[in-house]
Amino acid sequence: MSDKAQINRPDPIRLSHNESFACPHQLTSLPDLNWSELCLNRYLKQEEGPLLPALARYSGYQATNIVLGNGSDELILNIIQALAGPGQGILIHPPTFSVYQKAARICRVAVHQVPLLDSFQLNTEEMIRAANQRKVDLIFICNPNNPTALALAEEDILRILDCTDCYVVIDEAYWEFAGNSFLKYLPHYPKLIILRTLSKAFACAGLRLGYLIADAGVRDAIRGVQMPFNLSSLTQCLGAYVIDNADHFANHIDQMLKLKQQLNAELNSLPGVSTRPSATNYLLIEVPDDPGQVVAELKRQGILVREVHQMDKRLKNMIRASVGTKAQNDQFVAVLRKALPNYGH
Ligand SMILES: Cc1ncc(COP(=O)(O)O)c(C=O)c1O
Incomplete structure (x- = not known):
């Protein structure tokens, strides 16, 4: 051609x-950013920017429970770097989101697999057995799951949380479409990590912004493997605007x-x-x-x-x-x- x-x-x-x-600018007008306040000449740590307080207000958790990443893709890598590491293992339930495996490969971490049942629900007892018998540090549960599109049964996920001693990441990239989040269980499970993104329901995939919510100690460990200034100030300011105007962006x-x-x-x-x-x-x-x-x-x-x-x-x-x-x-x-x-x- x-x-x-x-x-x-x-x-x-x-x-x-x-x-x-x-596209967001068709949903709502773009923010009237105050460029002089943006201070592009300065580095902006996520702890000092406007996005963590915005997400704290939005989620009901403290800023000290939240970590920001360039998309949840980057946070998946950070979680494995912080909580697994070479020679250790993660557990996934194929077919599921491919980035868990890719990130584990980058970190030289073994990937254990317990396939979904034919109903595309979790093979719960087999996952618990695998987590307890093999060297598994971290379980990734994608809910609703990509690519099967199905929401996983809440009681199955709770049983995995109750019967294993691993960190459990629940990837809630699509939770807003289904309306059921595990965030409410965070106080009961100190090893639970809720992973979310602005790429789907907030219509901002191009912004590359993900966040996770976890126990403060787990948050510190994950933040510890990130670079100090991993997110641009522009992303943080736009992200805060999106979260503060969630009704417009997710409407x-x-x-x-x-x-x-x-x-x-x-x-x-x-x-x-x-x-x-x-x-x-x-x-x-x-x-x-x-x-x-x-x-x-x-x-x-x-x-x-x-x-x-x-x-x-x-x-x-x-x-x-x-x-x-x-x-x-x-x-x-x-x-x-x-x-x-x-x-x-
Ligand atoms: C289940 C799941 N998690 C995470 C992501 C990555 O999202 P982000 O754009 O925040 O990196 C996707 C993207 O398709 C996804 O399907």
Whole structure:
């Protein structure tokens, strides 16, 4: 394709990263930042910036319980650096978010795996056995889970907290869409870590801002492996604005839920296509053709969705797609219909 043709090509419809379809400056006006107060000539430690107090107000916990990172991706790495370390191990429940494994590899930490049941719920007793018998320091539980989109049973997670002595990270990247957080259990479990992001419900993936809430001692250990000035002052000021205006930034959730319902119905009306229950802003979709080919054909037609079939044999017929705008979802369904040659006509 010539450069000119590429330039003239419309942007692809990006349903591959579980991002929000609603761009913040379309949701609300951008902040009137006071540039002189921002002091770009100065370093700004997270302990001295406006974001920790904003998150303390928002969460009901103290600033001394909170750590900020460049996305929750970075915090996953920091948690492993601080609480596991070379020669030790983490426990995950595949299929789940790939960054836990990647971060463990970077830290030379062993990864133990107890796959989800066929219901995509936790294999609780097996996880407890693995945590207690192997050298596991840290358990990652992704709730709701990516890529299965399902919320995990609360009693299963509580049982793991009750029956193991490991640090347990609950990754709540999508909790706002499901509405059930484990934050309330923090006072009862000193080794519990709640991990969150502004990338999903707050529609700010580009800001690269994640935070965790934990016991103050655990917080100190994790903060201890970070660089002193790990977050830019611009990120901290914008982040504080987003949190203080949470109602504006997260006000597309109801709209997303309606759009998800419509998209769900339309996908399920396609012959051979079905969706799994979703507690998130994306859908796990079973397709009747080779999902690799379906993803490639969608891409050729300008629709980006995520391949997940290599992750787990139970996902072998699946693709993952975020909920887009009405127009994007309509386009996705129309192209998917055509991309299923044996079924769509
Ligand atoms: C479960 C889960 N955790 C964490 C992240 C990373 O979020 P962030 O943008 O804060 O790094 C994602 C991103 O897709 C995710 O799905």
